[in-house]
Amino acid sequence: MVNFEQEVLMRSQEVPVVVDFWAPWCGPCQTLGPIIEELAKEAAGKWELVKVNSDEQQEVSAQYKIRSIPAVKMFYMGEVKAEFTGALPKHQIQQWLKEHLPDEFGDQLSVYVDMLFTEQHEKAVQNLEGFLELNPEHIEAQLWLAAATVGTHPERAEISLPESHQFHALSGYVKDIADLMKCNEKSGEKMQLYIANARQALKNYQYELLIQELISATLLDKNYCNELPRRAAVALFLMLGTQHEITKKYRRQFDMALY
Known part of the structure; x- marks a missing residue:
């Protein structure tokens, strides 16, 4: 279980946190998961990935109005800054990250x-x-x-x-x-x-x-x-x-x- 308060909301005060809402039975989630995990490794700490099982953490999913999965939300300074749904291809996720990650400069x-x-x-x-x-x-x-x-x-x-x-x-x-x-x-x-x-x-x-x-x-x-x-x-x-x-x-x- 993910400690959402600590691992997402508090952590996002220091670095952007991308949350992947998924479930084991979700076919598109299995497609998206490895792609976004690979991108998180390539980011080398520029942003962090947290995966939330929407079945196990239904209260969190309801709080952030997760109606279909996979659903991905970017948190920064405790707030949702960007989001998308569905299993996007890698190049589209890269573009999404490029457009929405906070600019260090x-x-x-x-x-x-x-x-x-x-x-x-x-x-x-x-x-x-x-x-x-x-x-x-x-x-x-x-x-x-x-x-x-x-x-x-x-x-x-x-x-x-x-x-x-x-x-x-x-x-x-x-x-x-x-x-x-x-x-x-x-x-x-x-x-x-x-x-x-x-x-x-x-x-x-x-x-x-x-x-x-x-x-x-x-x-x-x-x-x-x-x-x-x-x-x-x-x-x-x-x-x-x-x-x-x-x-x-x-x-x-x-x-x-x-x-």
């Missing part, structure tokens, strides 16, 4: 991201570039570097992610801003001026001027280049966050420009 990356839209922008870019030299496959860092340098390197925004990926939305925001540097749709002189000014502001990290030009372009022609000014402005607001001074100052003005 998350705190470090958050510091760099917080610096991006401040006067420390150039230092943040240098830090992100250094971070990616050590962690070249880190998707979130790739996306934030793309966001930070989209004015000079719009090609960095071409990161394709499935809709289910946790950073799919961020990828879309970066691409919307990158479109600002690539759209060549013909327009009147005023629109050309707004877009040119917006591009220059983006290259110079002048985000307040950038949003001003995007609002002006939205007022002039909402449909320009597949609603480019609107898409780029929304993406910028979302990346800046609701508490950034630019968002607070210009979001209402932008919303009014849409109607």
Whole structure:
């Protein structure tokens, strides 16, 4: 019998714990078991596996609403962070682990991201570039570097992610801003001026001027280049966050420009 409180909830305060709910009579459980056990060995302590016999521990199974098995749940800091049911193939479980395991570099990356839209922008870019030299496959860092340098390197925004990926939305925001540097749709002189000014502001990290030009372009022609000014402005607001001074100052003005 598994001491769930100690082996899962308490242990997950230190390291992610993946719980495999199974039963001896369950055919798919016999398929999944060896695969997930092998992955746990390969993890070498990055996460731990606990197998819970759902017949023997019905109270635990009921508490976590196990209605069919095999059922796999990832616990971290005492909470369920991710889950799946059924006997998935090894490569799908590996992808699930990759997407949901806590990021050991998350705190470090958050510091760099917080610096991006401040006067420390150039230092943040240098830090992100250094971070990616050590962690070249880190998707979130790739996306934030793309966001930070989209004015000079719009090609960095071409990161394709499935809709289910946790950073799919961020990828879309970066691409919307990158479109600002690539759209060549013909327009009147005023629109050309707004877009040119917006591009220059983006290259110079002048985000307040950038949003001003995007609002002006939205007022002039909402449909320009597949609603480019609107898409780029929304993406910028979302990346800046609701508490950034630019968002607070210009979001209402932008919303009014849409109607």
